[in-house]
Amino acid sequence: MKKLIAVCCMGISLLSATALHAAGTVKIGGLFAVTGPAAFLGEPEKRTLEMLVNQANAKGGINGVKLEAVIYDTGGDATKAVQLATRLIRDDRVAVIVGPSTTGESMAVIPVVEKEKIPLISCAAGIKITDPARKWVFKTPANDHVAAEKILNQMAKQRQNKIALLTVTDGFGSSGREQLKALAARKGFRIVADEVYGPKDTDMTAQLTKIRGIKPDAIICWGTNPGPAVITKNVKQLGIKTPLYMSHGVASKKYIELAGADSAEGVMLPAGKLAIYDVLPKNDPQVKLLREYDQAYRKSFGSEASTFGGYAYDAFLLITGALKKAGPGAEQIRNGIEQASKLVSVSGVFTMSPKDHNGLDLSAFEMVRITKGDWALVK
Template identity: 75%
Template sequence: MERRVSLLLTVVMVLVCSSAACAAPPIRIGGLFAVTGPASFLGEPERNTLEMMAREINGKGGINGSRIELFVYDTQGDATKAVQLATKLIRNDKVVAIIGPSTTGETLAVIGVAEKEKVPLISCAAGIKITQPVRKWIFKTPANDHVAAEKIFNHMAKRRQKKIALLTVSDSYGASGREQLKELAARRGFSLAADEVYSPKDTDMTPQLTKIRGAKPDAIICWGTNPGPAVVTRNVKQLGIKIPLYQSHGVASKKYIELSGADAAEGITLPAGKLAVYEILPKKEPQLKTLREYDQAYRKAFGVEASTFGGYAYDGLQLVVGAIRKSGATPDRIRAGIEQTRNMVGVSGVFNMSAADHNGLDLSAFEMVRISKGDWVLAH
């Protein structure tokens, strides 16, 4: 009996060790994404990207000879689930770093867990509250909304547009944008002619735009994600409003032009993440190669174009992998490694982390683009 057991054990050992995994223990990395539910447009490309990259890295022999082992869970966009799953990732799966969650609400909820258990968390959500104030174990890859807002204000200042009207969506993206736009307007001496909102499922914004037209602003800034901004764009054309319209980086995709119609979208200006417009970027752009490779790999694997959101997970894993290569695969070494990241070319921008900045992106993360004949052109 005893011999049989030991024989069995030997066979198992031989089987396990014949795979490359036996060379070094795998590196366990967690992912928390809203793959289903209302935020699935974020979570799905994030999960896809993470799995695609892990396959690629493992195919090339892993990191310093160790395979990456992914543990990805679906939070369904629910903060309570995110907290439970984060605890599970740390306690049961023993991950050394977590990438995600997808939304700001979920991230704020899991910050406590990551801080207490001392595991680095690289959020894929944009909310400014995630990295301000800076917390030791918490990082994020998307640029802050106010960076995009600042790009718009710079553009307006050059054109002497001083009196602005806001039209923002009444969800967390729009509310955060509205807060930061108002704060920036006050700080930079712009006056606010109108401050209107719409709800995410509204199908007609002509009342708000009629009111805005009455207030005679120099420019209108709309802050939302599809389909609302497309409705606004169509309504602006319908009402014959000639005031320049700015959109946020939330609609920087061809889908927005398609929904608005090339005709109505003509001349709209917006700050875009570079992935959406890499084809028109100048040749000397440092991110160009990364963006093209990511987009092409994603198209090949999933048959659709890569999205900025998937890019957040891409950058997250790049940060972790870079830190492991440099410093080692324990949570505190990874944390220190990420904090020392300099000039890492990612999808969302070029990252320069420091103890005082756990996002590491600046104004160069966005490019001001204008829509002309149904396509992007650089706006100067």
């Protein structure tokens, strides 16, 4: 009889908990660089998360659970990101955090979420964020070695062997530089120049003049705006005809705007499919979702959706998929994210595992060439 009573009490307790969750709210934290040099990343991420939360709540939430986005502006500052992550967890009681926008911020926040056991879905690309895999840490941009490999594969097709590197000295640039050098060595390319620049540098003619004298087959610039836009202008000003490749860190129209269509003409880079969905084959599994996201974003904010906002979209789908599959608790959400399989989203088709907390491969990117101020698919 005692056992029967215990079982009944447990059943009532579980039903009560389910009812509480159904009537309650799941808080999603957001850490985005809405202002500062990385605002071109953080602003569309913030807007996208807010838009998707509003859309979900308008439809009754996820399995009856309403969502609330609690978002803070980090300004791209790692110290501030750590402070705000702590605030989200301890004061706001979020169940999961999306962001930060940059690699440096994300690496700084990781110890906080690991200690507090709250899942983090970073919107930054640095491979060290999820390699090696950490229990509570995921990210949605494809690993930078995937983008690096796309560039080198294109260079191999063009028989370009001698590479000049020009990378920014922040977390994103340092990680990209490391991956490029490792992959180049394995694939038989020669690094003939290895130059760097600071995130706040406003002129790179000295590095480019040195590179011009070495006569490489191609130049690879790895960074996020405004630096790459400055470099693109400098290349044009110096009359350098060497093919210029950029990283996926500039895969938005903002880069073309900053560099100028004339200077950016012919620049190639790996880009997520959002930038070029209108020229993709109609049977591509992402096309429908990409079109719907772009149209919804344009309707809400009067501008096209960007690849960077897509990182927050991916995180939202991973979170809501986990809510449906596993439940609203922090550990349930973490487990549900890790179980994501063949999840079609903006940045690609995600399949996570205990050993892979990024879940994307080479198919996440297409090589594009800037042609007359717009993207063109490299065949």
